[in-house]
Amino acid sequence: MQSMSVTIAKRLPPARLLWWGAWAIIGVLVLNAVVGLWMQHDHLVFNDSTCESVGFYKLLGSPYPLHDGELVEVEIPGPAHHAAVAEGLKYHWFPAGQPWIKNIAAVTGQTVKLARSGVRVDGHMLPNSRVDRWTPGHHHRIIHYPFGMYHLKRGQVWLYAPGNYAFDSSYYGPIPESHILQRAAPWWTIPGSQFWLGKGD
Structure with missing residues (x-):
């Protein structure tokens, strides 16, 4: 040939x-x-990270009022105030300026407990939320938000993604609700693709 x-x-x-x-x-x-x-034209965005299922998501307009459990499009938090975001941009874990697709885990008034074993919201453990120490292949140690109990203040949102090596509020903490851009819903995705990267230690 x-x-x-x-x-x-x-x-x-x-x-x-x-x-x-x-x-x-x-x-x-x-x-x-x-x-x-x-x-x-169809208000679609493509997610290629394994935080959520890989595929197309439809944007549905205003996210307000915010509710826990909803899927949303999120503006990337500012790296100047979030060491984990600055680290992610430095090592090109995600492109600068491209919004994320995440779940809202908690809103104002709810309590989040962050531990190495995972995230609890009002006492309920979020699936597959264990905080990772290393990137795949142990190339870089991952900065995480300080472990502890957090009662979300007015205007704060805690983000969550169920995939392996998901980059969510476990690493950069709560974000202002003004960073939530739109509600979103899966349009065409690959089921299980959020677990393609195998979990490390």
Whole structure:
């Protein structure tokens, strides 16, 4: 197969190869633009992290009033005030400026207990919420929010994601509710993809 492709390449003049390459690039750019316009028109966003199931999520408008258990689109917290977010941006764990899809675990007035073993909201343990010490492969130690009991103040929200190596409030703490952009719902996702990365120690 390799020798055949080399033979074909030798037969084609350089100008023809350049022409084909240019049209391939144009085709990719056009397809990318069409997909972008379609997603914008249908209010869809794509999640490629394993915090939540990988796939498309539909944005449903205003998230207010906020309720625990809801799925939402979230603006990334400011790295200047959140050491874990600054660390994530430094090591490119997520792109800067791209909103996240997360669950609201707790809102104003609720109590969160954060421990290595996981997160409890008003006494109820959140599934798969154990706080990780290391990134996959033990490449980097992960900064987490101080363990303890937190009673959420007015305007605070605690975020949660059920996937393995989920980056949520266990690492950067509660965020202002003004960072919640819209309600969201799965549109087309891959079930179980949030568990693709195996849990470490």
